[in-house]
Amino acid sequence: MADNTGNQEAVERGQLSVVRADVDGIVVLGLRGEIDYQSVGALTRGMPPMDPATGSGARVVVDLSGVTFMDSSGVNALVAAHHATRSARGWLRLAGAHGAVLRTMRLVGLESVTPCHPTVEEALAA
Template identity: 65%
Template sequence: MVRNDTDGITVLGLDGEIDHQSVRGLTRALAAAEGAVGQRVVIDLSRVTFMDSSGVNALIAAFQATEAAGGWLRLVVVRGAVLRTLQLVGLDTVVPFHPTLEEALAPTRPDT
């Protein structure tokens, strides 16, 4: 996992599999990114090859924490299996998905 802070946005780059054995690292990194009012987080899943319900639950918790703090969470999702998993649970209907990191980091209009 790689963490970068760019222009007030925390970017977490993940790779490999996110499952019940590896989710602790993600949970720790997300906890470190939480707490600040207005925290903005991008999680880059473009190199993740597999995700089970443990990873999905960690993403949901991160979304809820950033929203509660007045911030936002965006995901970079390009892999088929991971994308399908997140779509099956409906995460794509509440968390913005982006095909590239550049798009996820781009400012949005105030009304979106």
């Protein structure tokens, strides 16, 4: 995964950095920082465009291993991304969630909406 050191200052201020990579035709979004109502736009802008009319949906893995906090804004954005990818005949997988982020995902049942994997490698291979 590409390292985006230009986002380090933003991460230190509690914001969110998004690094987008392509791995064998699968979009991998590497997130670092906090996902809340102020930063969730970075996540939504990082998602690839979806076109349900063409049915050429994107396959997306969101790497949450660098996320230290996620509120309902992040949960809602991930649910919306899941629905958008499915509508376009693609898929969304989550990877690397831990600590408070994993607890939040479990509390709201996000794991029942979209597949969650311990690592990006496992999400890519699933």
